[in-house]
Amino acid sequence: MTAATHISNSKVALVTGASRGIGAAIAERLASDGFAVIVNYAGSEGAAREVVGRIEAAGGRALAVRADVADAASVRAMFEAAESAFGGVDVLVNNAGVMSLSTIAQSEDEAFDHMVSINLKGSFNTLREAARRLRDGGRVINLSTTVLALLQPTYGIYAATKAGVEALTSILAKEMRGRGITVNAVAPGPTATDLFLNGKPPELVERMAKAAPLERLGQPEDIAAAVAFLAGPDGAWINGQTLRANGGLA
Ligand code: NDP
Numbered sequence: 393m394t395a396a397t398h399i400s401n402s403k404v405a406l407v408t409g410a411s412r413g414i415g416a417a418i419a420e421r422l423a424s425d426g427f428a429v430i431v432n433y434a435g436s437e438g439a440a441r442e443v444v445g446r447i448e449a450a451g452g453r454a455l456a457v458r459a460d461v462a463d464a465a466s467v468r469a470m471f472e473a474a475e476s477a478f479g480g481v482d483v484l485v486n487n488a489g490v491m492s493l494s495t496i497a498q499s500e501d502e503a504f505d506h507m508v509s510i511n512l513k514g515s516f517n518t519l520r521e522a523a524r525r526l527r528d529g530g531r532v533i534n535l536s537t538t539v540l541a542l543l544q545p546t547y548g549i550y551a552a553t554k555a556g557v558e559a560l561t562s563i564l565a566k567e568m569r570g571r572g573i574t575v576n577a578v579a580p581g582p583t584a585t586d587l588f589l590n591g592k593p594p595e596l597v598e599r600m601a602k603a604a605p606l607e608r609l610g611q612p613e614d615i616a617a618a619v620a621f622l623a624g625p626d627g628a629w630i631n632g633q634t635l636r637a638n639g640g641l642a
Contacts, residue, residue, distance in 0.1 A: 402453070404428045404478040405623065406471070408461050408518060409488030411436035413585030414535070416443045417612030418485055421620050423452035427483065430474045431456045434488070453478075461488045461514030471521045483623045484522040486515045486534040486557070491587050493546040504549050511553035519564055529572040531623050534561050535615075536579040536634055541642035554579075558634055565632030574631040578618045581638025583610035604639035 404427060410419040411433035420443065423429045429447060431454050433440035440456040447454040455477050459470035474481050490510050492503050515534060522532055536554045539547045558577055565575035582588050582600045588609075589597060601609045618637040621627045636642070 402426045402428050403482040404430070404474060404480060405483035405485060406430040406432065406474050406481050406518075407485040407487055408432045408459075408514070409434070410443060411440040411456075413587060414580065414583060414612045414615045415485070415487040417616040418487060418619050419443055419454065420447060420450075421613070421616035422483070422485075422623060423447040423454055424450060425620055425624060427623070428453040428455075428478045430454070430470070430478075430481075432459055432461070432470060432488065434458070434460050461517055462509040464517045464520075467514075467517040467521055471525055475525070480527045481522070481525060482527050482530045484518055484526065484530075484532045485619055485623070486518050486532070488514055489535060489587070491550045493550070494548075495546055496548045499549060507549050507553050511550070512556045515557050515560060519560055523564060523567065526571075526573055531627070532561075532564065532573065532575040533619050533622050534558075534575075534577040536561075536577040538579050538581040538636055538638045538642055540579065541636065561634065562632050574622070574628070576622050576627075576630055576632065577634040578615060578622065579634050579636045579638070580610055580615045581636070581641040583612060583615055585612060604641040606639035608639065610637065610639060 405422045407415050407419045409415040410431040419429045419431050431440050431443050444454040444456050457470045457473050459466040461467055490507055534557050536558050539551045540554055561575055561577045581604060615637050618635055
């Protein structure tokens with residue numbers, strides 16, 4: 393079988409927020425595992441095209457699709473684009489996310505609305521489309537966070553959105569009964585991306601890196617490996633679970 397035949401027959405994965413950070417690593421890892429990949433982005437078109445370029449250079453197949461996950465119509469259009477490009481969708485990775493930190497007392501309405509609209513409503517929008525459209529035997533992997541184990545001050549709104557994502561994970565796993573579709577979450581600890589690093593002084597980053605027994609930050613590829621396990625054949629019997637990928641932090 394030629395590489396091209398293998399790819400054209402491959403399963404299809406849609407990864408939200410795949411222009412940068414963990415999502416970009418997931419897209420590249422799933423492509424190297426044989427999936428055709430939809431590389432979703434909101435604003436970073438150039439970065440998304442670079443991810444597609446790296447996948448194609450390695451012999452894979454990918455398409456960059458712009459969609460704000462907070463917008464239900466855009467999410468629908470993105471699934472339609474995936475179906476017309478690759479024939480269907482088998483795997484949804486709900487990775488797009490934003491985080492800003494503040495005590496509850498000092499939080500602004502805008503920060504609440506922003507995180508809820510992308511992390512929670514955005515996940516709901518893609519999960520609803522996946523529930524309606526994913527091919528039988530498919531997989532859904534949602535990105536949660538180890539913050540839900542630690543519950544530190546200033547993470548209130550962010551943690552609340554991800555608690556909602558974990559609840560949706562467990563319930564959708566049950567609602568997919570009879571279709572062979574698994575629904576799980578991966579909950580990273582501190583991982584070296586813009587989302588984690590931006591705005592933190594180096595001493596704090598160093599302290600947080602040493603907090604896990606494995607004494608380093610997670611890398612996007614560490615999280616992509618956990619997602620790839622759940623998306624691939626070895627993860628077939630895992631359903632309705634949250635897998636903490638955090639070096640043993642909690
Ligand atoms: P980054 O900030 O590095 O990347 C975020 C990605 O999400 C970008 O590709 C961005 O696209 C995309 N995105 C943001 N808003 C939207 C939107 N409205 N619609 C579509 N895409 C959007 O974040 P990480 O890679 O660190 O985080 C990925 C996921 O992992 C998130 O869900 C996060 O909560 C979770 N996580 C991260 C941890 C960490 O320490 N880094 C720890 C635990 C969980 P664009 O550039 O086009 O805007």
